Amino acid sequence: EADIYQTPRYLVIGTGKKITLECSQTMGHDKMYWYQQDPGMELHLIHYSYGVNSTEKGDLSSESTVSRIRTEHFPLTLESARPSHTSQYLCASSESIGLAGLLSYNEQFFGPGTRLTVL
Amino acid sequence: TQLLEQSPQFLSIQEGENLTVYCNSSSVFSSLQWYRQEPGEGPVLLVTVVTGGEVKKLKRLTFQFGDARKDSSLHITAAQPGDTGLYLCAGGRNSGGYQKVTFGTGTKLQVIP
Numbered sequence: 001e002a003d004i005y006q007t008p009r010y011l012v013i014g015t016g017k018k019i020t021l022e023c024s025q026t027m028g029h030d031k032m033y034w035y036q037q038d039p040g041m042e043l044h045l046i047h048y049s050y051g052v053n054s055t056e057k058g059d060l061s062s063e064s065t066v067s068r069i070r071t072e073h074f075p076l077t078l079e080s081a082r083p084s085h086t087s088q089y090l091c092a093s094s095e096s097i098g099l100a101g102l103l104s105y106n107e108q109f110f111g112p113g114t115r116l117t118v119l
Numbered sequence: 120t121q122l123l124e125q126s127p128q129f130l131s132i133q134e135g136e137n138l139t140v141y142c143n144s145s146s147v148f149s150s151l152q153w154y155r156q157e158p159g160e161g162p163v164l165l166v167t168v169v170t171g172g173e174v175k176k177l178k179r180l181t182f183q184f185g186d187a188r189k190d191s192s193l194h195i196t197a198a199q200p201g202d203t204g205l206y207l208c209a210g211g212r213n214s215g216g217y218q219k220v221t222f223g224t225g226t227k228l229q230v231i232p
Contacts (some may be wrong), residue, residue, distance in 0.1 A: 035222075040205055043162075043222040048166060050217060090161050096218065097167075105150030105211045106218045110161030 003027055006111035013081055014119050021076045023091030031106065032074040035090040036060060037113075043090065049074055051068050081118045087118045089114045122146050123210055123223035131229040135197050140226045141192045142208035149218070150211040151184050153190045155204045166181055198230045 004025040013019060025032065025100040035043040045058030047062045063085070064078050073087055073091075076097075090113045094106040126141045140214050142151070149170045154162035168184035168191065169205040175182045179202075183196040191208055 015141065039158075039229050040225070042224045043207065052185060059156055065178070093160070094220075099207075102159055103151075104213070104218060107167055108162075108209070108220065109164070110154075113161050115159070 004091065004093055004111040005110050006089075006114050009112060010115045010117075012117045012119065015080075015082055017081050019078050019081055019116070021089055021116070022089075023074045023076070023111055024072050025074075025093040025109070025111075026072060027093060027095070027109070028069065028071065029093035029095050029109075031094045031096075032065075032068065033092045033094070033108065034058070034074070034076050035092065036062065037088045037090055039088065047076065050082060076085060081116075081117045086116060088117050089116060098116075122221045123208060125206075125223040125226045126210060127226060128224065129227050129229075131231065132198055134199060134230055134232050138195050138198060138228070140193045140195075140206055142193075142210075142223050142230070144189050144210060146212065147188050147230070148210035148212055151188070152190070152209045152211070152220075153182055153191070153193055154209065155206045156207060157204045162205075195228075198228075200230045200232050203228055203230050 007022045027043040032049045034047040044060035046062040047066040050053050091111040092108040096104040098104045123144050123161045147172045152167045153165045156162040166182045171186045171188045173184045173215045206226045211220050
């Protein structure tokens with residue numbers, strides 16, 4: 001069973017507040033990800049990291065920022081929350097599984113998500 | 120441009136019926152995963168397929184990777200209410216020494232008792 005945790009699970013805040021969504025994993029995975037998902041819809045990658053001090057923006061533009069100071073910790077910060085930021089935020093980590101030759105694949109393990117509502 | 124299209128988008132069936140969910144792309148993937156997500160939770164990995172034509176079975180679930188590694192299907196036999204959820208496929212491609220994963224559009228399944 002995957003050991004990846006997100007806090008808080010639910011957050012309701014007012015416009016303009018600064019928030020940090022926490023994500024931690026105890027599996028020692030190098031790769032970590034943040035996704036944004038509206039209920040029952042597809043996942044949109046907003047940030048990813050391939051290791052400590054490595055962060056990249058994903059396919060979906062986001063006003064949030066991330067940091068990766070420790071392998072196990074990948075927090076996401078919104079400096080000034082707006083109603084348009086209301087969504088579910090999912091954190092994931094993965095390990096590479098080698099195949100023959102140079103090929104490999106990743107299996108992602110997801111946290112339970114944070115449901116953010118900005119009023 | 121969405122690289123991975125899933126069909127159908129929504130599916131509501133009676134308990135005991137069979138169903139197939141499709142995941143299609145014009146791109147070739149080196150691996151293909153299927154996840155199931157229940158409301159309020161994160162997706163949970165069901166299976167990974169890596170070889171063209173590969174078939175994997177997980178109890179009542181059968182997963183197939185297309186011969187050209189551009190598409191995949193998930194077949195559920197005798198669906199049960201516990202199968203209800205959002206099913207997501209995810210294709211992996213090697214890019215610049217890393218593997219880039221793209222998630223599909225999702226299929227929301229409801230199994231009615």
